[in-house]
Amino acid sequence: xxxxxxxxxxxxxxxxxxxxxxxxxxxxxxxxxxxxxxxxxxxxxxxxxxxxxxxxxxxxxxxxxxxxxxxxxxxxxxxxxxxxxxxxxxxxxxxxxxxxxxxxxxxxxxxxxxxxxxxxxxxxxxxxxxxxxxxxxxxxxxxxxxxxxxxxxxxxx
Numbered sequence: 001x002x003x004x005x006x007x008x009x010x011x012x013x014x015x016x017x018x019x020x021x022x023x024x025x026x027x028x029x030x031x032x033x034x035x036x037x038x039x040x041x042x043x044x045x046x047x048x049x050x051x052x053x054x055x056x057x058x059x060x061x062x063x064x065x066x067x068x069x070x071x072x073x074x075x076x077x078x079x080x081x082x083x084x085x086x087x088x089x090x091x092x093x094x095x096x097x098x099x100x101x102x103x104x105x106x107x108x109x110x111x112x113x114x115x116x117x118x119x120x121x122x123x124x125x126x127x128x129x130x131x132x133x134x135x136x137x138x139x140x141x142x143x144x145x146x147x148x149x150x151x152x153x154x155x156x157x
Contacts, residue, residue: 015061091127099130
């Protein structure tokens with residue numbers, strides 16, 4: 001789904017204005033897409049926020065989506081946590097190369113080896129995919145199988 005119009009407004013309110021109740025309808029949109037497209041994984045994870053950004057915002061919007069989605073699709077969480085170990089400046093307004101460098105090495109997996117199992121990696125919005133890719137690198141380095149990045153909406157560049 002394109003990040004424009006009503007979906008853009010809903011995600012902005014959800015993410016920046018604290019409208020947490022939007023997690024349910026946004027997760028339903030995401031669940032419908034996963035079912036229709038046949039995307040699956042053994043586990044589901046949210047893109048993590050750095051502890052400083054989490055403290056500032058008060059919640060991780062991707063985590064709220066993941067909670068809703070795992071409950072609705074009977075997905076589970078792996079034993080461990082994907083952690084953002086380095087605070088990064090916001091990606092907004094930057095090009096693909098800058099974004100990729102900005103998040104390189106910013107994520108690690110803390111937990112047991114992921115034993116080749118496929119992972120669904122969830123976020124609210126994808127622009128270039130740099131954040132999803134950086135997370136996927138950390139998961140693959142920890143033994144995951146295929147990592148499928150999914151988001152409620154995608155910015156059309």
